[in-house]
Amino acid sequence: MEDIIVIGSGVGGSTVFKELKEAFPNQNIRLIESGSDPFYVSEGENVEVIYANSFGGTGVYSVANAVRIDLKEFNISKKDSIYKKIEKELSISDVPDDYLGKNSKKLLESGFSKTPKFINFELCKNCGLCAHDPCDAKWIPCDFLRKYSDDIVTDTIVMKLAKQDGIFSIVALDKKSGEIKIYRSKQVIVSAGAINSPRILKTILNNEEIGKNLYIDTFVTVGGILKGSNLKSEVSMAINKKYDEFILATHYSELLHKRISEFENVNKNDIFSLMVKIKDENTGEVFENSVKKEMSMNDTRNLCEGVSKASKYLYDLGVENIYSTVPRGSHPGGTCAVGKVVDKNLETEIEGLYVCDASVIPKAPGAPPILGIMAISEKFVENLKK
Template structure:
């Protein structure tokens, strides 16, 4: 194995340029820090197309049958997300010794956090909402990270906030971004992190870079592996959660609609069951029909309405010696899913939907692989001095929310202390 040492020394090295990595890079660059941002994915322009998604998407098994989806590209998984923006669980973090209040105030000033205006909600989502409310569900608008001032009834993808914009700002402030850089290990001396090892693309030569602070932001299913391979083995076998989900879609005859911001509304039920609007805009609907082996439905997109059923399952599962994340869903988890599916079915039928079908089980996002106060402290620092973790891995399992807004706040909170 060949080693090459760039000799360069940075104030901070950030591993991963997704939601958290991008936010930290931007914040540190504003303070004039010398920052190296190492990103596994490429930097091609983001495009909402089959080829565009195929280039960045990556899946990893989290149960025997279920895979978790993520994006490897500059800006990380926000390249593919829906942009639903639940408020951060401030209390849950406060109990862990982290006060996100100030960070949230700053983020709220800067990001377009908003409910979708009635005029931009398509007939499908409206029909679904009416039906749910008729049946007594508290079907409400959700917040989204969408800049409606730039919306032109076509650019659903472009108006979603994406972490890539923060990377672009960081680059303009002098941050060095290296794409196709796969970080494998943290270099440490006497329990102090001093650098990282990485390879570029398929090349085998190991590169080394050194910095005063190392921040792992490679995502919840990568950061624990880097920690384990760097000698921090207590991150194994502590469990995680995936919020298992199922979609239900059906066709309402006579319905003809403009497109929709999927996820813009929803309702909570008892037993930790959530129902979410699954009225996709046309591109995502087409992808969904292809994945569900229902290509003939594509032609009748305007008639289709849909709901996602998402449930909370207990933390469980493990990261095995072979580096595999694995958990088993229980009968109780499937009972909750069935209860949610029955409710979704009732709402769809009440709206006049026919030919209703269920998608296969989906991972609602594997998170919480690392525990605050167990593997990292309140400063998000690991047992190695100057080594920090900030990404979906440290999200607590209490008060589970859609993660992006919380992660931007957490990354901003950490940046203030670095």
């Protein structure tokens, strides 16, 4: 019997688990994770949704963006002292000038800004592989978890939740042995991410809002040939420019290279490109075995305007032919939204059953969400202590 079980080890789950272990050292607290070694998962009709199944969740493949965001539903503002605490813990800093190529530096002169990163640049090799290859230079959620390994179960898929006589039962499949196991706990915190948290909740709750209201921070990467630009080896999204409904950021994409190669012979080191990421509307839904996400008219308009802005910067740098990837998204959220699935304390209608991850954020924040998820998670544990 556990006092608390956390389901999921991504940014939300790892932060919650660490904070709980520190706040309640005498309680039995366990974490259950469905993955182990990281790999990408792709789902979605119409617009592709990308996330990672792994110990550490999608945060293992993050490009280490550390941006403060306003989260009024949780009484968190960019000026909140909780962000200072997180920034100190993750040793956040801007990308040094000598890690930027000449074209990125030109964009800085055109109004772009450096993106804060949770990267130790003394260890960073500037390989451009943050989204593909975890390394010692970058913080990942696993860093919060390693010293608690005895209380963590990996490769275990939660199949069903139930509650009887005040105790939760978690029915789970051990992927390695094929055995069905049952874990029992007084409280459960679901932190499996905006795709899988609603799937777990649907096994115990009948709330019709679960799984709806999905947003994903829809993005495309646009660019072309710029000889010797070598963006491929720069830290991804090292610089950015924010607009009301979208952001632009430097971003190399293998999919863009593939697209350009259909029309021109191109070396990967000669591609220069920008990501256009919009604050998309809640038009998606998560089902038991699928995800559906469409672009609204407003999303399409904002994406087109972003591509137009990005193209102008690319033309000014000397890119003649502009190519684009198809729309995708890698920041799913909104599917267990506060006010619809959980209350302000992140508790569901079942006492002792909570959700704490990006799924509780009701609208796309329009910026990288990691610091925001961590801030929500830390405040959530503070409330549990009261």
